[in-house]
Structure formats: structure tokens, C-alpha cells
Amino acid sequence: MTKPKLKFNPVAQEYFENPYEIYKRMRDEAPIYYDEEEDFYALTRHADVAAALKDYESFSSSRGCDLGMVRTGEVPQRSIIFMDPPDHRHMRSLLNKAFTPRAIQSQRDTVVELVEHYLSKVDPDNFDVVQDFSGPFPVEVITRMAGVPEDFRQQVRHWIDTSLEREPGQIELSEKNMQANIDSAMYYYSLVQERRESPQDDMISRLIAAEIPDDEGNLRKLDDIEITGFTTLLGGAGAETVTKLVGSAVVEFARHPEQWQMLLDDRSKVPDAVEELLRYVGPVQYNVRYTLKEAHLPSGTVPAHKPVFLMKAAANRDPRAFDNAETFDITRDKAQSQNLGLGYGIHSCLGAALARLETTIALEHLLDFMPRYEVNFAGLQRVTMQNVAGYHNVPVRVLK
Amino acid sequence: MTQKVVVDFGLCESNGVCMGIIPEVFQLDDQDFLHILQEEVTPQNEHQIREAVRQCPRQAISISDE
Numbered sequence: 001m002t003k004p005k006l007k008f009n010p011v012a013q014e015y016f017e018n019p020y021e022i023y024k025r026m027r028d029e030a031p032i033y034y035d036e037e038e039d040f041y042a043l044t045r046h047a048d049v050a051a052a053l054k055d056y057e058s059f060s061s062s063r064g065c066d067l068g069m070v071r072t073g074e075v076p077q078r079s080i081i082f083m084d085p086p087d088h089r090h091m092r093s094l095l096n097k098a099f100t101p102r103a104i105q106s107q108r109d110t111v112v113e114l115v116e117h118y119l120s121k122v123d124p125d126n127f128d129v130v131q132d133f134s135g136p137f138p139v140e141v142i143t144r145m146a147g148v149p150e151d152f153r154q155q156v157r158h159w160i161d162t163s164l165e166r167e168p169g170q171i172e173l174s175e176k177n178m179q180a181n182i183d184s185a186m187y188y189y190s191l192v193q194e195r196r197e198s199p200q201d202d203m204i205s206r207l208i209a210a211e212i213p214d215d216e217g218n219l220r221k222l223d224d225i226e227i228t229g230f231t232t233l234l235g236g237a238g239a240e241t242v243t244k245l246v247g248s249a250v251v252e253f254a255r256h257p258e259q260w261q262m263l264l265d266d267r268s269k270v271p272d273a274v275e276e277l278l279r280y281v282g283p284v285q286y287n288v289r290y291t292l293k294e295a296h297l298p299s300g301t302v303p304a305h306k307p308v309f310l311m312k313a314a315a316n317r318d319p320r321a322f323d324n325a326e327t328f329d330i331t332r333d334k335a336q337s338q339n340l341g342l343g344y345g346i347h348s349c350l351g352a353a354l355a356r357l358e359t360t361i362a363l364e365h366l367l368d369f370m371p372r373y374e375v376n377f378a379g380l381q382r383v384t385m386q387n388v389a390g391y392h393n394v395p396v397r398v399l400k
Numbered sequence: 401m402t403q404k405v406v407v408d409f410g411l412c413e414s415n416g417v418c419m420g421i422i423p424e425v426f427q428l429d430d431q432d433f434l435h436i437l438q439e440e441v442t443p444q445n446e447h448q449i450r451e452a453v454r455q456c457p458r459q460a461i462s463i464s465d466e
Binding site for chain 1: 451
């Protein structure tokens, strides 16, 4: 008997429901997967994905980071995730000092306050971890850092969700996706103009004041559109990712109560649990790159001028890189292979330290709030989104 | 031939992973600036330095021959 033909469809309903099944087949049967129908490549083995993330000269971000964008061949809006060096380096250096593990400690009190606030409002007998808790709190942290006034912080989350939402079979942006992008861009644009009038102690104001070298090496200011793009990205990347990681954490610990018990017994294991969650159920499934030239990888060659999926979530479960890769184990040896859950190389997650801090604080508080709990598995609802996976609903009941 | 630790400060973002692996070699000061306390790669520190090279999320660390 032959297996059905291997077909990776990033917008198929089966893929949204369980991405890990197809990753295994791709790693084993087609490490350099080519999709004839849609004309793209996909990498799933750890060695190949890590090598491609390092090789930014072959695997360019300048055409965008999702298949729909890369295929249009148009130059996307100027945003840091759509840049190669040297532009990327200039933009990144404007903000990275605000996101170092040391600098991000200044957000600790804010995170604790928000986590406590949202947990205090839920009904322990029946609440939704994502909708009532892990959705609302991270967006408040990042938009507050950016400088978004309180009344609009939750709105930012709804724009992001709508913008990333995909119907099964939909690769290009829908009108709904585009409208959400336009609405959020218009909002941020007007906010940038407000901050130009009256600067505050926030990131938008700092970006307005910043200068970067232009192509001739002269210093220049960022324009309103660049700052709008950067702020939009911060809001997106800094919110819905932790939302999904914490939602998935509650599901995984319900499936592995002995590991929840380990955390209850020893809170110092929480940071290791966060790393394992990033490996095992990290929200970012892939980013798409465009080959500027023929690229050579441990498993073979990718031709020039093709969209390539770098599938980090698949690489993170590659048994060639991790012992018992398909097993959730918070005690595993972290040094065995690079965890790609927050990316790797020049585009690795700017907010990595914030993501870790938020997830750690969220877990610590959940351990206190629900030392014993059950998930209503029948009520789990997964998101159907471009490049990220996780749950839209995680119904939980705290056990007495 | 000696081998030396090299940090690309254009890439380094003070994540401190290297310091966690081998603080005798890598130290972040309270301004988040990375200092190399001992640049020579020795048989005693080589294994951990290579671990730091591999685990740096920014790939900012390398080992050079001279």
C-alpha cells in the first residue's frame, strides 16, 4: 500500500487542526519539500531551518514573510521584518535596548498587575483561558510600552486577530484582512502625528526622535509611515503570540498533570517549562523567505527566486535534533539543540525576553489560581491563521 | 595557533545566554554591555564557549584562529 501523496497546504483545515502530523511526513519524506501547484519550497528539518535562518544573504525577508506577499513580487511596506541588512540592522538597533532581559525587568510590575487584574475577574467554575486571560493581558503590556492610550489597547488585539485570520484555502489577503490592516494603520498614523505634537515617554515618541543612516550614510529621521509600520508590528508580534503560548500551556499541562505537579512542587522549574512550551507548542509555525540566489542546505539545494517556508515548529520537533522530540518534557536538556521557538539569527524575536517574562508570570499566577483544573477538551477551538497556531478557546474549570 | 572568542557587537543584543553558560568568559555589565573577560579559547573552556557560540540567539559569537 502506498501512502497518499505528501501535500502541505498552509491554509487547509486539517493543517489548522493538527500541524504536527504533516511536519513529521515532510521531515521524513521531503526535507526540501516542493509544492508544484503553488510553486513554493518548505524546510522542516532542524539542521535545514537553522541554516536557512542564519543565511540571510540567500533567504531574504525583503519580499515579505508570508506566501501571499512574497508571490506578488511587490516591495512590501517598510517594516523591520521585511528588511535585510544593512537596513534591518539600523532599524533593529533603534529599539533593541528596550528589550534586553535586563531592560524588560522594568515591565515586571506592569505584567504582574495585569495578570492579577484579569485573573481576579474570571469565574473559576467556567472561564476561557484565552478569551478571558491570555488574550487581554499581553496586548496591554506591549501597547502601553508603545504609547497607545488605554482605551484603544484591546482594539489593537482585535485588529491583529482579524488581519491574520484565514478561511480554509485562502492564501491571499481577504477584504476583511485588508480592512483591519487599514483601520489599524490609520489609527497608528494619527497617533504618530499626535506624538509629534506632544512627545511622551513611549516608543512612538522615541522613534520620532531617532535617526538612522540613509543609503548615502547621512542621518535621517523616520517618516510617519515607517513609524506606523513598526508600531503595528510591535502590537501584533507582542500580543497574540504570548496569548497563544499561554493558551497552549494550559492545554498541555492538562494533558500532562504530572508536569503541572512538578511546577507546583518547585516553582524554580517555571522558566524551563516556558522553554519547553516554546519548543513543543510555540505559536509561530513558520516564516516565509525568498531566495535571492541558489541556496545550499544540509539536505540539498533550493533554487533562486522561490518562496521558502522556514518551518520552525516542525524543526522544533525534529527527532534528529531532540531526543523524544514529540514528547512534552519540561525537564529536558535545553542545550541539546537550539530552540527555534523565538527564531534564530538576525530576525530572532526582538521581544523574546518580554515573552519569557510574561509567560513565566502568567504560569506562576495560574499555579496559585488553579493548582488543580480541568480543560473541557470538547470545547477547544483552534485558530485558523497565517503563520501562527494555537487556541481561540480553552474552557477551564478550577477543581476544588 | 591560538583561538580567540570574537563577538560581533552589531549583532549582540545582550540576551546574556553566553553569560549563563560561562560567566568566566562573558559578562554583561549593568549598562547591558558585553565584556569578554578571557578571550583565549583553552582546552578547559572550549566546550562551554562552543556551546555559547551555538546557543547565542543572535549568532553574534564566533571563534577565530590566529
